Amino acid sequence: VADGGTLYDALPYPARAFDVTHPSRLAANARLFGVEAPPVATARVLELGCADGGNLLAMTASLPAAELIGVDLSEREVESGRGRLRALGATNLALEVRDVCAVGGELGAFDYAIVHGLFSWVPEPVQEAVLALLARSLTPNGVAYVSYNLLPGWHLRAPIRDLLRRADRPELAAAERVARARALLSRLEKAELHPHLAAEVARMQERDDPALFHDEMNAENAPLSFEAFLARAAAHGLDFVSEGHLGDLGLFDPLAVELAGEGEDAASEREREALSDLLRLRPFRATLLCRRGARRRGVPGAAELAPLYLLARFGRARGAVGPSARYVGERGATIETADPLAIATLDALAGAFPRPLAGAELVAQVRGALAAPPAADELEARVAAVVLRCAVARLVELHAHVPPVAFEPGERPRASAWAREQIRAGGVVTNLWHRSVSIDSAHGRALLPLLDGTRGRDALAHALGISEETVEAELALCAFSGVLLRD
């Protein structure tokens, strides 16, 4: 354990915001399965292995009334995070140097707990301490997110990792070890390898130095199957409720459902999930846990979706023929449909962006758009099915909470202190939906740090030496990107 801390002190691992760890997303994915997850705005949130707190620092803006606590073993990382926290002036986050094994009841109870990039890289006694801590400190309907390397898919990652580990010289300094690994990867890139290995080499080369060193070369790396993870969690009274990405659920994998059946008992569920992991060779899961007895099984329907907020992550594409319409999201995800009800649903969501639509509001809009809408129950069920399919394909985000985001720039526009700090540091910006967005134009990058709520259009134009029209256009882009705070 101490060794892990030392290595992270030697080569820190700057944490960034992971959208699916945000309590708004955790609550939505858990409520789909009947868990009455606690109110998000005022939640107590714990992150274990938070490194420099990058994930929580971003949440200070979207959850100003929540209480956020981050714990990490590395003094250097926590100190760096505290420095940034002081610069922000946020009072709703505390970052603490602690071994997760040494956390007792003193931190209190938590509504949401996040364990990302930790579980698979620590020895079993630390993993057990993490599960025990979650079981001890989650509130009755609290939700925990735990990500881990997954078998059998992770087996495919093992050969290149083994090559790196064999060539590694642990007695050398971290930077030198990374340089040696990079040299080996470059050599392998030029070699004739099995296509699978070549793809794995390319994946590793894309990772930054801290990720290559800590995630890929770490001596400690114990992947486990979903069933094994579940059994470990169950021994602490914790139950599986959902996944960070709904697309990772066997329940939404048609082939796994076909092969394992639709049974709603625990054994059928385990079998379906296991088959899906096999069929998709999934190497990683981000599983949501709750207390035993807090959830229910089965496919979510209209009742579960009605209270959630739905945010489109796609646009309507041109070029579809006849009555069908095509919608394209990130990473090439596409849906093409000729079903008027699906088209009305997707058009309503895309038309509302950057605003989310509440589930019930969406149904009302679809009803209004159809010449002959079906009866209420059927309409709600079919709209819910379309939304769920889109959420699984990452075309729609499900939220339980709307952050204090401005959909249009106000008189004296304001971006969060964290976004202003991020842009000053030259990086991508986390928006209020906890997503990384890049502000590409030079004017936009110069403008954002000035948006502290003290300047109107004329002052902004004057400060940057640009026209008020240009300021207006850039502000509109900022609002569209979700980085402006509501007054």
Ligand SMILES: C[S@@+](CC[C@H](N)C(=O)[O-])C[C@H]1O[C@@H](n2cnc3c(N)ncnc32)[C@H](O)[C@@H]1O
């Ligand atoms: C790979 S980093 C992940 C950081 C961050 N959660 C992310 O995913 O970007 C793992 C972090 O876990 C911390 N860690 C390792 N063992 C720990 C322990 N026993 N107690 C607390 N933190 C620990 C390390 O210091 C490091 O910052």
